[in-house]
Amino acid sequence: MVPGLLLATGQVLPVTSVHRLARTSTLMRIIMDADGQVLDMGRKVRLATPAQRRAIFARYATCWIDGCPLPATLCQIDHADNWSTGGLTDLKLLGPACQFHNRDRYQHPHRYTRRQTGKDRWAFTYHGRTRRMQV
Numbered sequence: 001m002v003p004g005l006l007l008a009t010g011q012v013l014p015v016t017s018v019h020r021l022a023r024t025s026t027l028m029r030i031i032m033d034a035d036g037q038v039l040d041m042g043r044k045v046r047l048a049t050p051a052q053r054r055a056i057f058a059r060y061a062t063c064w065i066d067g068c069p070l071p072a073t074l075c076q077i078d079h080a081d082n083w084s085t086g087g088l089t090d091l092k093l094l095g096p097a098c099q100f101h102n103r104d105r106y107q108h109p110h111r112y113t114r115r116q117t118g119k120d121r122w123a124f125t126y127h128g129r130t131r132r133m134q135v
């Protein structure tokens, strides 16, 4: 079992203390890269961190909807699984969406199909208004 790190003091806690804290307080799961940059924020935070944004721009050149040419650096950071319905603010589930596609996919999720295009990399196909919701 991996011990916990108390960020405020740098103190390493034994697993028993982590379990006690988990029962008595609100814990936030944070995954960091080798440089200590936060990559996964779970459910506590909706917005991407600066480190997540940099990692997303390295991974995507444009909006993650097929055929949309807007450069990723001009996009909003979108959740592959909608945050309001339980999606995580984890790097592997974040990508760039232009303002139009971000809002449209949120309002009309059935118009889009997601597919995996690489490790922790996604793309969406837009089907337009005629596609029926699949049950």
Ligand SMILES: [Zn+2]
Residues within 6 Å of the ligand: 063, 064, 065, 068, 069, 070, 097, 098, 099, 100, 101
């Ligand atoms: Zn777009």
